[in-house]
Amino acid sequence: MSRKAIKYPAVIANLINAVLHGPGETSALLRQAVASRAAPKGANAAETGPLPPGLAPFVDRLAHDPGNLGSADITALRVAGYDEDEIFELAVGVALGAALGRLELGLAALQEAGPCD
C-alpha cells in the first residue's frame, strides 16, 4: 500500500531540520546517512551511500541495541578520527533516525487503519 507523505508537527519538523539539514561540524549528508541507517526496517529511510570506515558499528549498536553500547564504542570513534563535537552530532543523528523511523511506522499504521468509526 502506498503511503501518503507524513506531515510532522512543527516542533518535530524544526528538530529534523536543525539536526539533519542545519550547520554543523559534520556534513549534513553524513548526518542524514547515519539517521537513515539507524531507522528500523520498514521505515521510509532515504537511500544513502556507505558510511565512512569505522562508523557503522557505532551507528548499528546505538540504533538497535542501545543498552549494550559502551565506552569502547566511543573510543573507537575517537580512534577513527572524530572529535567530540562530531561524536555529539553523530550520536544525535543516530538517535533521531531511530526515533523518526518508529514514529513514521506508527503514523503509517494509523493511516493504514483508516478513519476511526
Place this chain on the structure above:
Amino acid sequence: MRLSVLEEPEERGPQFLKKALGFVPGPVAVMQYRPAFFGRHYARALEEGLRGGKAWRRGELELFAAFISSRNQCAYGTQTHGAVAALYLGKAIVREVLADYLTASIAEPLRATLIFLEKLTLLPAEVGPEDVQRLREAGVSDQGIREALLVSFLTAIMNRLSAAFDFEPPPPRLAKPLALLTRYFGYERG
C-alpha cells in the same frame, strides 16, 4: 559522561546546577550544549509531548516515557520519568507498571497503549494497522495514539543519547527534588 564538553559545561544553566546540586542531569547538559543544533528544538518538542497532551494526563505521558526507557534499558529515563509520573499517579502504580504492566491495576486504554509502545520500541517493523485497531477497541482515541507516538519519539532519542554519553542517574537524595522541578517548571527552562 563520555564527552568532556558535556562533563564540564560552559553554559550558565548547567554550571548553576553543578554548583547548587553537585550534579548536572545528562539531558540538561545535552540540551544546553550548542542548543541551536539540537537542544532548543528538542526541549520545545518535549514540553509539548510530555506536558501538552489532550487525550492523556501528564502523569500518564510521564509513565509512557518511564516505561519506554525501561524497555530500552535506560536507567536514567526509567528513574527520572518514573519519579515525575509518581508525583501525579502515586509510586505504587508506577512500580506496578514497571514490574509487570500486564497485571498492574490500571485502566485498559492505558494497558493497551503500553503494549503498543513496547512493540514499537522493541519490534518496530512488526507494527501495523492491526495494532491501531486493538488500541481503538480498547478505547484509545486517535489523538491518544498520536500523543503516545510523540512520547515514543522523544524518549527513543534521549534514551539513545543516555546510552551514548552514559548519563548517570540522579543520586537518591535528588530524585524527588528534580522531579518536582520538572513538574513545576517543565522542560524548556532547563
